[in-house]
Amino acid sequence: MSRIASSRVLDVRFPTSLELDGSDAVNVDPDYSGAYLVLTTDAGDSGYGLVFTAGRGNEVVAAAIESVVALIPDSDVESLLDDLGAVSKALIHDSQFRWIGPEKGVAHMAAGAVLTALWDLKARRAGLPLWELIANLTPEEFVAAVDFSHLRDALTEDEALEILRRAEPGKAERIAELKASGYAAYTTSAGWLGYSDDKMVTLAKEAVAEGFDLIKLKVGGSVEDDVRRMKLAREAVGPEIKIAVDANQKWEVHEAAPWIKAIGDPDIYWIEEPTSPDDVLGHARIRREVAPIKIATGEAVQNRIIVKQLLQAEAIDVLQIDATRFAGPNENLANLLLAAKFGIPVCPHAGGVGLCELVVHFSFIDYAAVSASQDGRVIEYVDHLHEHFVDPVVVEGGRYQAPSAPGASGEMYEKSVERWTYPGGPGWVELFESGQFSR
Amino acid sequence: MSRIASSRVLDVRFPTSLELDGSDAVNVDPDYSGAYLVLTTDAGDSGYGLVFTAGRGNEVVAAAIESVVALIPDSDVESLLDDLGAVSKALIHDSQFRWIGPEKGVAHMAAGAVLTALWDLKARRAGLPLWELIANLTPEEFVAAVDFSHLRDALTEDEALEILRRAEPGKAERIAELKASGYAAYTTSAGWLGYSDDKMVTLAKEAVAEGFDLIKLKVGGSVEDDVRRMKLAREAVGPEIKIAVDANQKWEVHEAAPWIKAIGDPDIYWIEEPTSPDDVLGHARIRREVAPIKIATGEAVQNRIIVKQLLQAEAIDVLQIDATRFAGPNENLANLLLAAKFGIPVCPHAGGVGLCELVVHFSFIDYAAVSASQDGRVIEYVDHLHEHFVDPVVVEGGRYQAPSAPGASGEMYEKSVERWTYPGGPGWVELFESGQFSR
Numbered sequence: 001m002s003r004i005a006s007s008r009v010l011d012v013r014f015p016t017s018l019e020l021d022g023s024d025a026v027n028v029d030p031d032y033s034g035a036y037l038v039l040t041t042d043a044g045d046s047g048y049g050l051v052f053t054a055g056r057g058n059e060v061v062a063a064a065i066e067s068v069v070a071l072i073p074d075s076d077v078e079s080l081l082d083d084l085g086a087v088s089k090a091l092i093h094d095s096q097f098r099w100i101g102p103e104k105g106v107a108h109m110a111a112g113a114v115l116t117a118l119w120d121l122k123a124r125r126a127g128l129p130l131w132e133l134i135a136n137l138t139p140e141e142f143v144a145a146v147d148f149s150h151l152r153d154a155l156t157e158d159e160a161l162e163i164l165r166r167a168e169p170g171k172a173e174r175i176a177e178l179k180a181s182g183y184a185a186y187t188t189s190a191g192w193l194g195y196s197d198d199k200m201v202t203l204a205k206e207a208v209a210e211g212f213d214l215i216k217l218k219v220g221g222s223v224e225d226d227v228r229r230m231k232l233a234r235e236a237v238g239p240e241i242k243i244a245v246d247a248n249q250k251w252e253v254h255e256a257a258p259w260i261k262a263i264g265d266p267d268i269y270w271i272e273e274p275t276s277p278d279d280v281l282g283h284a285r286i287r288r289e290v291a292p293i294k295i296a297t298g299e300a301v302q303n304r305i306i307v308k309q310l311l312q313a314e315a316i317d318v319l320q321i322d323a324t325r326f327a328g329p330n331e332n333l334a335n336l337l338l339a340a341k342f343g344i345p346v347c348p349h350a351g352g353v354g355l356c357e358l359v360v361h362f363s364f365i366d367y368a369a370v371s372a373s374q375d376g377r378v379i380e381y382v383d384h385l386h387e388h389f390v391d392p393v394v395v396e397g398g399r400y401q402a403p404s405a406p407g408a409s410g411e412m413y414e415k416s417v418e419r420w421t422y423p424g425g426p427g428w429v430e431l432f433e434s435g436q437f438s439r
Numbered sequence: 440m441s442r443i444a445s446s447r448v449l450d451v452r453f454p455t456s457l458e459l460d461g462s463d464a465v466n467v468d469p470d471y472s473g474a475y476l477v478l479t480t481d482a483g484d485s486g487y488g489l490v491f492t493a494g495r496g497n498e499v500v501a502a503a504i505e506s507v508v509a510l511i512p513d514s515d516v517e518s519l520l521d522d523l524g525a526v527s528k529a530l531i532h533d534s535q536f537r538w539i540g541p542e543k544g545v546a547h548m549a550a551g552a553v554l555t556a557l558w559d560l561k562a563r564r565a566g567l568p569l570w571e572l573i574a575n576l577t578p579e580e581f582v583a584a585v586d587f588s589h590l591r592d593a594l595t596e597d598e599a600l601e602i603l604r605r606a607e608p609g610k611a612e613r614i615a616e617l618k619a620s621g622y623a624a625y626t627t628s629a630g631w632l633g634y635s636d637d638k639m640v641t642l643a644k645e646a647v648a649e650g651f652d653l654i655k656l657k658v659g660g661s662v663e664d665d666v667r668r669m670k671l672a673r674e675a676v677g678p679e680i681k682i683a684v685d686a687n688q689k690w691e692v693h694e695a696a697p698w699i700k701a702i703g704d705p706d707i708y709w710i711e712e713p714t715s716p717d718d719v720l721g722h723a724r725i726r727r728e729v730a731p732i733k734i735a736t737g738e739a740v741q742n743r744i745i746v747k748q749l750l751q752a753e754a755i756d757v758l759q760i761d762a763t764r765f766a767g768p769n770e771n772l773a774n775l776l777l778a779a780k781f782g783i784p785v786c787p788h789a790g791g792v793g794l795c796e797l798v799v800h801f802s803f804i805d806y807a808a809v810s811a812s813q814d815g816r817v818i819e820y821v822d823h824l825h826e827h828f829v830d831p832v833v834v835e836g837g838r839y840q841a842p843s844a845p846g847a848s849g850e851m852y853e854k855s856v857e858r859w860t861y862p863g864g865p866g867w868v869e870l871f872e873s874g875q876f877s878r
Contacts, residue, residue: 059506060499063499281752
């Protein structure tokens, strides 16, 4: 019997705005950041959770994580870990705290960090990477981890069990295949809006040389720039490489289709975040207007209830789950089940800081235990900030290798955390003193 | 020329869970709370803003308000107050901070508190109650205060101008009428789920005697209780009084219609919050299934983009705006315009702490300058905690009287704030020491 003995919540920020890494039509100058949680038991082991943010506001998420930690039921650790579905509901449906969501934004992300830390601890105690722990749950255990509230008009517990039972045959073989061959990645590293044309072209060619067959460009700044960059990228990579575009919510609903037509490439692989992530009906309209080009969204979708509606409204072709905006592994299992029910592929959003590390687990779970398919499925990859993680992702030949270390892969090196804690860490103090940043 | 010289953000909570005031199927034990903001200029005057919450989590909203205050553009106060539309966009679309929304939840509510405080200051400087200040804006000034982003497929600036210009004739007469006769109220004071049958019946009769012709019952705990309470309430008030019911998001989409049919009163005036506030498609389905009973929602709707979709999907008959979940007066002006465009009445949510005080202004604006109609329109009223406000609402004969003091009416008495600051105020210390509450 052990208890949760302490929690540390840290506001960790990296000065990525100096290089315009991560710049797009809406996020013009992000400082990739993590509101970082370490839960430590009196047995001495720890679980690690994280919420990715773009800089300012990271302190608010950190405050929310402190508050959600206080909602963890007062039980011994093993009984918490035995029923993380119940813990999820206790955190998310707290009768007072839910008012400040419900189930969205800062409060929901904070619940996600706490749940990620608890799943991390559970996987570490089992000696398994999170994906393998969850892939090996029985269908009943998997369903018990999911909160079906406000989903049941689209997906019931029984339907979920049926999906999971259908995937039981061949599961061991698929797990072995994942360990041997990994999972397809695509890269956004070339396409940030703040990069020069030359840098974009060079990086696009490098991406192809590294084995990626799908790259992504940020669009939505100006039509002229988008037309020029799309042509340059297409010339650089040739007709065989798929190019997706990402507007990061920039457009009004009625603007999206004309803009896309103006870009003028009939082979755009998908259009990502054409408008507000809240706009289910808007995505459905845009999808009708640009068909057969695919619509993708999800990285800023607030919860499973919006995911449900995007699927019900036939508004998307690709669901892009995020590891830290949804309420942790529990809600992402719901998302995988919803996508399987509606036959829509899950292609996770990643990048930022720690998102690649955390999110790959869900695609691996999806193939092993839910959809049992990799068709049309690919995980985003952005090549930065991995050096701060104890168990960083490995991408080789355009494929994510299977995470093998026990846990959920969100643990950062202590020296990174110390250096980049905001605003007092020595990395930040140096930037303030040199005048490269002002507080 | 004056500047904003200081801000105070306070976590103020009232121990309402002791009496089960405000109890419903989801909010079983709220401690009505306000994350309270005072912005003071170096000219010595102040603006007051507030976010209502249910207790736990109030500290997170307070932290977010501190962070949003830091985003206020660094200009002199008069130039800020001259263009609160621009201030609204600066707070809400900040390139980094928006990640933790976007435009929803804690971050959005916090922006609302800051905007409420600035509008309050503007109205005080003009010597007018907020509703009268805004009702007397020109159509162009009104439109400049609104953020049309992600609305324009449903409502453009030009359409908004047309709505406002149509309401110009007769505006002075309607303002005079509002000052003379006020605006219809309805009461929820009788119907809290935690009240005994006897208390509910007594309060329902009192409400009718006080002049209300619409009362509201909380439902969704159990069908048996709802059937019994509805019968008792109907017997108590007679057939002429309208009874609405409120499920506070309790039901799955497919559960709502059968439950309502089981309650068995064909004259239910509206059904409020039948399911998740995020579920546009769910509300549309429920509305089709229970027609001609009306569907109402809004108090937990996160932003104007969901409001837009509820209207586009013909999912609601009544829009219930809230004063502190949306991003302040600016977003509620957008909501009034959207409702007018779609011909749906606005019947604001109120209660909590300070919500009546803040929200009445918007119904008064709606009648004076937007819809120019009071047909089917009524403002919620709950009779508690008004004694803490410097400019409390006055309800007489079932009607809200026009606010007449300068400002937005969110200022609390300093002695109330001091007594109920959580957890260190003397009111709380006494409750902890007496054992009636534990921290």
